[in-house]
Amino acid sequence: MSGIVELKNVVKEYPLGRTVVRALRGIDLTIDQGEFTVIAGPSGSGKTTLLNLIGCIDVATTGEVRVGGQSTGTLDDRQLTDLRLRKLGFIFQSFNLIAVLDLYQNVEFPLLLQGGLSSAERRQRVEAIVDRVGLTPQIRQRPNELSGGQRQRVAIARALVTRPAIVLADEPTANLDSVTGASIIDLMREINHADHTTFLFSTHDSRVMDRADRIVRIADGLLQDDGRGEARA
Amino acid sequence: MNALRLFWVLALRNVLAHRVKSLIVGSILGFGTFLVVTGSAVLDSVEASMARSITSSLSGDAQVYQKDTRDELALFGGGAAFGATDIGDIDDIGPMLTTIEQVPGVEAVVPMGIANATVFNGTELDRVLERLRVAARAGDVAGERILGEQVRGIAATLRKDLEAQVLATSDKVKVEQDLAALDRVLSPAFWTELEADPLPALDWIDSNVAPLASDGRLLFVRALGTDLDTYVQHFDRFKIVKGTAVPPGVRGFLFADRFYERQVKNKVARDFDALIEDLDEGKTIAAEALLQDNVRRMAEQYPRVLFQLDPAQVADLTTRLRAELGRSDGDAAALLQQFLTVDDTNARARHTRFYELIGPMIRLYEAPVGEVMTVRAFTRSGYIRSVQVMVYGTFEFQGLESSDLASATNLTDLVTFRLLYGKMTEAQKAELTGIRARAEVREVSRENAEDALFGGGDEAEAVAEAPVAGAGDAFAIAEAVRAAPASDAVSDRVDPRDFRQGLALNAAVLFEDGVSVDAGIAAVQSALDAAGLNLRTVDWQTAAGIVGQLILVLRVVLWVAIFIIFLVALFIINNSMVMTTLERVTEIGTMRAIGARRSWVTGLFLTETVVLGTVAGGLGAGMAVAFLLWLGQVGIGAPIDVMVLLFAGPRLYPVITLGNVLFGLASVVGVSLLSTLYPAVLAARVQPVVAMTQKE
Numbered sequence: 064m065s066g067i068v069e070l071k072n073v074v075k076e077y078p079l080g081r082t083v084v085r086a087l088r089g090i091d092l093t094i095d096q097g098e099f100t101v102i103a104g105p106s107g108s109g110k111t112t113l114l115n116l117i118g119c120i121d122v123a124t125t126g127e128v129r130v131g132g133q134s135t136g137t138l139d140d141r142q143l144t145d146l147r148l149r150k151l152g153f154i155f156q157s158f159n160l161i162a163v164l165d166l167y168q169n170v171e172f173p174l175l176l177q178g179g180l181s182s183a184e185r186r187q188r189v190e191a192i193v194d195r196v197g198l199t200p201q202i203r204q205r206p207n208e209l210s211g212g213q214r215q216r217v218a219i220a221r222a223l224v225t226r227p228a229i230v231l232a233d234e235p236t237a238n239l240d241s242v243t244g245a246s247i248i249d250l251m252r253e254i255n256h257a258d259h260t261t262f263l264f265s266t267h268d269s270r271v272m273d274r275a276d277r278i279v280r281i282a283d284g285l286l287q288d289d290g291r292g293e294a295r296a
Numbered sequence: 297m298n299a300l301r302l303f304w305v306l307a308l309r310n311v312l313a314h315r316v317k318s319l320i321v322g323s324i325l326g327f328g329t330f331l332v333v334t335g336s337a338v339l340d341s342v343e344a345s346m347a348r349s350i351t352s353s354l355s356g357d358a359q360v361y362q363k364d365t366r367d368e369l370a371l372f373g374g375g376a377a378f379g380a381t382d383i384g385d386i387d388d389i390g391p392m393l394t395t396i397e398q399v400p401g402v403e404a405v406v407p408m409g410i411a412n413a414t415v416f417n418g419t420e421l422d423r424v425l426e427r428l429r430v431a432a433r434a435g436d437v438a439g440e441r442i443l444g445e446q447v448r449g450i451a452a453t454l455r456k457d458l459e460a461q462v463l464a465t466s467d468k469v470k471v472e473q474d475l476a477a478l479d480r481v482l483s484p485a486f487w488t489e490l491e492a493d494p495l496p497a498l499d500w501i502d503s504n505v506a507p508l509a510s511d512g513r514l515l516f517v518r519a520l521g522t523d524l525d526t527y528v529q530h531f532d533r534f535k536i537v538k539g540t541a542v543p544p545g546v547r548g549f550l551f552a553d554r555f556y557e558r559q560v561k562n563k564v565a566r567d568f569d570a571l572i573e574d575l576d577e578g579k580t581i582a583a584e585a586l587l588q589d590n591v592r593r594m595a596e597q598y599p600r601v602l603f604q605l606d607p608a609q610v611a612d613l614t615t616r617l618r619a620e621l622g623r624s625d626g627d628a629a630a631l632l633q634q635f636l637t638v639d640d641t642n643a644r645a646r647h648t649r650f651y652e653l654i655g656p657m658i659r660l661y662e663a664p665v666g667e668v669m670t671v672r673a674f675t676r677s678g679y680i681r682s683v684q685v686m687v688y689g690t691f692e693f694q695g696l697e698s699s700d701l702a703s704a705t706n707l708t709d710l711v712t713f714r715l716l717y718g719k720m721t722e723a724q725k726a727e728l729t730g731i732r733a734r735a736e737v738r739e740v741s742r743e744n745a746e747d748a749l750f751g752g753g754d755e756a757e758a759v760a761e762a763p764v765a766g767a768g769d770a771f772a773i774a775e776a777v778r779a780a781p782a783s784d785a786v787s788d789r790v791d792p793r794d795f796r797q798g799l800a801l802n803a804a805v806l807f808e809d810g811v812s813v814d815a816g817i818a819a820v821q822s823a824l825d826a827a828g829l830n831l832r833t834v835d836w837q838t839a840a841g842i843v844g845q846l847i848l849v850l851r852v853v854l855w856v857a858i859f860i861i862f863l864v865a866l867f868i869i870n871n872s873m874v875m876t877t878l879e880r881v882t883e884i885g886t887m888r889a890i891g892a893r894r895s896w897v898t899g900l901f902l903t904e905t906v907v908l909g910t911v912a913g914g915l916g917a918g919m920a921v922a923f924l925l926w927l928g929q930v931g932i933g934a935p936i937d938v939m940v941l942l943f944a945g946p947r948l949y950p951v952i953t954l955g956n957v958l959f960g961l962a963s964v965v966g967v968s969l970l971s972t973l974y975p976a977v978l979a980a981r982v983q984p985v986v987a988m989t990q991k992e
Contacts, residue, residue, distance in 0.1 A: 111988060120889050120984040141893060147984070148891025159886040159987055163309035168302075175302045176891045221890070233988055 066093035073126035086112040088284040097259040101275035109284040110265040152222030154232035158214040160206040212243035307904040322912035324865040329916030333960035335854040345944035352533040353693040356804030359839035370841025401811035407800035411716040413673035419509040420603035432494035445607035477504040521713020523795040539665035539689020553690040554703035567594040595636040675718025699940035866971040873975035885986030894980040901976035909968030924952040
């Protein structure tokens with residue numbers, strides 16, 4: 064059975080002036096449905112680049128990236144956008160909430176982009192996920208009225224509201240204190256267990272790594288350990 | 297629908313989130329909308345007013361005249377120089393009238409022609425001498441004595457004025473000669489001589505004294521000749537003010553009332569009227585040097601009153617003025633000067649008393665209603681033609697009473713116009729043929745002229761009198777009768793058929809209600825072409841000349857101003873939106889990462905500006921509506937005469953329509969969209985990866 068994410072000999076190069084930086088140098092990786100996987104490595108190792116390729120917000124220079132069975136290299140911008148909208152959820156290190164929208168509207172935003180749901184259905188789904196992340200009392204507050212942890216919970220709710228197959232998180236606890244960070248990881252872990260949603264993180268926080276099913280280690284653009292042997296129960 | 301709602305929420309909140317930017321951009325857009333709505337509403341109102349003034353006074357909805365002419369038709373002037381406009385002739389209006397009257401939707405066709413002429417009624421001394429001559433011929437000794445007294449009175453006044461010039465003149469000899477002539481007229485011996493043999497003595501006064509009087513005036517009149525009955529019937533702003541309309545079947549003249557009051561009226565009376573008008577406008581003689589000068593000049597014009605009075609009237613006036621001024625001495629001249637030297641305290645009362653005391657004694661108008669006047673004009677062939685015509689009254693165009701421009705054209709019948717224009721009647725042509733036959737005049741061609749003149753001996757004298765002309769040219773033929781009496785004894789009667797045939801220069805076409813002018817013009821032109829008539833049809837605006845094009849100039853000025861404002865708005869909005877785009881790169885990247893398409897981002901940015909434009913434009917339009925409603929109540933004063941014509945009166949009361957508001961809003965939204973296009977495209981190019989790379 065093939066994974067929900069498959070990378071075959073993926074190379075990513077960036078031009079930097081007259082030189083070319085090779086961020087990824089031939090990555091082979093498979094992520095299965097429902098995995099809670101961490102991509103670990105030092106700064107500049109290529110983990111965010113890897114996440115960007117899997118998240119369809121960047122394309123590989125060579126090699127093949129398949130997400131949900133679709134090869135992203137053959138898709139145009141519009142198809143990649145639709146793929147992100149329907150199959151992926153994003154959690155950003157800086158939360159990236161829309162400042163002028165309140166909590167409810169931020170969470171509702173991807174559903175409006177998707178379309179297809181009635182107003183009542185959207186409301187039900189948004190309220191359910193907001194309740195799940197524990198922010199019902201703050202549902203009409205704007206991001207600048209929320210704490211860092213609350214904002215990240217909103218980001219999680221926004222990533223999950225479309226019920227994506229994969230949630231990608233780029234160092235989700237980097238801007239949070241340790242207690243808040245732990246509670247965020249607990250929340251994601253809980254959702255992973257409950258909904259069987261695939262989570263893929265980039266991090267160099269050992270406390271996050273401790274909670275992962277699988278740790279993929281990367282250094283200098285090369286896969287050091289695909290984590291298959293170190294997967295935890 | 298929901299996505300649209302999100303657009304609006306995001307747009308509105310972003311507008312509110314960037315208050316300073318929104319305020320600056322919004323103010324510019326709001327002001328632009330205010331200007332567009334106000335400007336377009338005022339200009340539409342001006343155009344509607346102008347259409348009313350011009351179409352209902354002179355032009356009708358359209359004008360027809362010859363094709364391929366040297367000058368364009370300019371009913372309100374502005375074409376060629378005075379008297380030199382050449383818009384061709386319509387030699388026979390019959391086929392034109394028949395053709396146009398058959399076009400559906402045409403209410404009336406009114407043939408016209410404009411002639412520039414002069415009226416000269418001579419000086420008061422001329423008039424008294426003429427009456428004296430009549431009295432002498434009739435042996436009316438009593439009349440002779442009274443008129444003789446009047447001549448002596450005028451001579452005495454002229455002598456007094458001339459004495460003052462002796463010291464200042466460079467031609468002392470001439471002044472002394474004139475004084476001697478006046479002394480002779482004032483001597484009893486001269487009048488004894490005149491009683492014995494009046495006509496030579498009167499001729500001597502004509503030659504030596506009459507030229508010293510300078511109160512005569514050449515009056516330039518612009519006369520529109522037309523079928524007056526049809527004109528009055530269809531130009532509904534026309535209204536008789538003094539006298540009556542010209543009765544059917546006769547020739548006659550109607551002065552424009554304002555022209556009559558300002559040009560034809562006795563100089564002292566109109567100077568007094570003008571002074572009172574200035575005072576009514578709030579000016580004071582004490583504060584305005586110009587008014588003080590006007591008062592001084594008015595008082596110096598006293599001979600224009602005094603010369604008209606016979607000795608009995610002078611004595612009567614002297615008594616009355618003494619009582620009026622509370623004096624027991626002083627002659628009429630001194631009293632009249634004192635009476636006319638007014639100040640702020642007595643100007644209005646004296647003005648009223650002027651018309652009560654002096655008005656009834658004098659000819660208040662140089663061409664009084666009910667009298668025949670002699671009008672002279674240079675005909676097309678260059679000779680002067682004099683025509684006598686009865687002044688029946690004065691008229692005005694309702695709403696345009698205070699416009700000099702609208703009052704510059706007087707009205708006469710088509711037959712009088714043709715006489716002034718130099719077109720010969722059939723009777724005159726027959727008379728000319730008779731004269732030529734009697735004089736044995738024959739025409740020679742240019743090629744044979746030399747032989748005829750110098751080679752043929754006895755033929756030379758006859759040929760020398762013959763004009764070199766093409767056969768059948770009525771104007772050139774008229775040269776041959778230059779020696780004929782200068783003032784034609786033309787019948788006052790008019791044959792109604794003259795209005796259906798013969799010469800005119802142009803014709804006004806009036807369409808029935810509901811017929812569009814453009815469609816009407818097209819139909820008329822098509823009918824004229826089909827009938828093989830070499831005539832063109834132009835709309836009223838074109839026919840009005842420069843005046844008609846003023847609205848175009850005003851529109852250009854307005855649109856240039858609006859264009860500049862919107863150009864500035866465009867740059868400011870563009871720059872601020874580019875800045876906003878740069879500030880919001882992470883937000884845009886996040887939206888793109890989450891699943892927003894490029895087109896969605898473009899739409900979001902455009903919506904934001906449309907929201908701002910709509911809100912600011914709505915406020916601007918609202919202010920414009922309020923401003924225009926207020927203007928509609930108080931009106932806009934016409935600062936110059938031409939504006940009176942454009943405003944169809946001394947004030948314009950602008951009207952706003954929904955179209956003006958919608959046009960203003962559409963303009964501002966259009967400008968908003970245009971100015972945001974580049975920033976929106978820039979925003980759509982933001983890559984979703986930015987969301988990942990942006991760190992706090």
